[in-house]
Amino acid sequence: MRISSSAEKTFLEKVFATDGFSEHDGALLADTLVDADLRGISSHGIQRLAWYTSMIKEHIIEPKNKVKVLKETPTSLLIDANKNMGQIASAFAMNSLIDKTKKLGISLAVIRNSNHFGTAGYYARLAAKQGLIGIALTNTRPLVVPTNATEAFLGSNAFAFTFPADPHPFVFDGATSIVSSGKIQVLAKNNQPIPGDWAVDDQRHVVTDAQKVEDNLAKVAFTEDEPGGGVLTLGGLLEQNSNYKGFGNSLVVELLTGILAQGSISADTNKPGRHDFSQFFLTINPALFGELDDLKQRATKMFDRIRHLKHVPGTHIMIPGDREYKHYDENLKQGVVIDDKTAQELETIGKQAGVVVPQAI
Template sequence: MRISSIEERSFLEKVLKQYKFSDEDSQLLADTLVDADLRGISSHGIQRIAWYTRMIKEGTIVPTNKIKVLRETPTSLLIDANQNMGQIASSYAMDHLIDKAKQVGIAAAVIRNSNHFGTAGYYARKAVKEGLIGIATTNTRPLVVPTNALDAFLGSNAFAFTFPAEPHPFVFDGATSIVSSGKIQVLAKKGEPIPGDWAVDKDRTVDHDAKRVEDNLSKVAFTEEQPGGGVLTLGGNREENSNYKGMGNSIIIELLTGILAQGSISADTNTGKHDFSQFLLTINPNLFGDPEIFKKSATKMFDRIRALKHLPNKDIKIPGDREYKNYAGNLKQGVFIDDETVKELKSVGDEVGVEAPKSIDSTKES
């Protein structure tokens, strides 16, 4: 069904407040999930709330904990998220990096002892709204099978990069693996097969059964069990298709997050502390010249790419095109929620006495 983003936001804020998040933190967390749904990134939208509430009950997330700034210089921040949500520490960090980059040109933050932080693009877009280049990354649970390996070790390790342009900024936001686990989770809920060669079983044989893959990933990511298999790196299943380059991308994010934060690498986040780490960077283009010239040059390049000869009935999309189009459309017609997530929302709401969102159609009928 479809629900209005206004009703989605209200539901999420009420639920999160019941779980002892502050009013400000509840609004921020709700905004990150609604923003993802509006942009068509349903894997990181409201369907995550059931997972968040489970982690709160397990003690992995502690909503009342406050973040701590451990070290700060004019160009850097080291933050302890203190077992609270990654959105809270990352939003704080990016807001301060924006101020620093405006003053000194470039600034970076590392966050330790964190949790899931939503979409990486949420923070990179904060920077580009201020005319800056933004980068945001995170490590995750162990989900990704390195080149020639049989067991998951690396995270899906999201990477987002933004650059000023017209009619909207360039926004690349994606996993450094072939796909995020959330997309497989959504397919499993819908009862749909995996359309591409995204995941393998314990023998490194490609598996298109989303439910079976999701069940396996849950064992890999949330227990100490190693059943084998997982998500593939960029480049797919074969070394001949350069999947070692995809592995390299994922390792770079591990170095910038878990290693720099002196926290857990993805392979160890399903044991012990269950901690994620994040890395954020802002760059002021005026370090290198006139920001308006860079913006116009980037826009011209993107327009040339869009205008290239292309396959029949296919468009050439620059990263960000689809998301900004989705945002405008979903704001008007509401965001789509699959049937399984609808059931989860009712269960989550019932537990804390919050009414689940209603379908836009049923709202009109009533």
């Protein structure tokens, strides 16, 4: 079914209020989930609410805890998210970096003791809206098997990069694994098979049963059991297809997040009493190197040339960000799509919280 994005946001804000979040924090959390749904990234939208709610009940997430700045310089921040949602510390970090970068040209932040933060692109776009280059990274729960391994160790380790351009910023936002776990969750909820070589079992054999993979990932991510298997790195199953490059990309994110922030690496976020994700943010003022309007024009010309290359009939060449901005405009008018299983979860959450669930439009 489809529901209006405004009704979704109101529902989420009310649920987050009952969970103990402040009005400001609840509005931010709701905005990140609605933004994902509007952009067609349902894996990181309202379908995450049941997971968030369970982590709040288990005190993995502490809604009333405040962000702590542990160390600060004119161009850097070290932040303790203090077991609250990753969105709260991440928005604070990015907004702080935007102010710093406007003054000094470049700045970066790392966060530890955090949680899931939604889509990485949400924060990188905050920088792009201010005419800056934005980068956002996160590690995650252990999901990904390194090249030739048969057990999960790495996170899906999202990477987002934005650059000012017209008619919208360039926005690359994706996992450094072959796919995010959220996409497998959505397939499992809808009883659909995995369409590609995304995940393997403990013998490194490809598995296409989405529910089986999701059950296995849950065991890996939330217990110290090691059933084996997990999501593949970019490059897929075989080393001959350069999957070591995807492995390397994931390790870069681990180094800039868990290691640099002195938090847990992805492999250790499932230890008892631990669920501390880490994040990394970087903002750069392109005006350090030239006039912003000129740089935007150069980037826009390059993207337009690519969009108009000769291509396979019946297809389109799209620049990262094109599809999401198209979905955003369409879903703002038509409403966002909610799958049946998520709709059932929302009914349960709504009853528990005493909040009316949005109706289909």
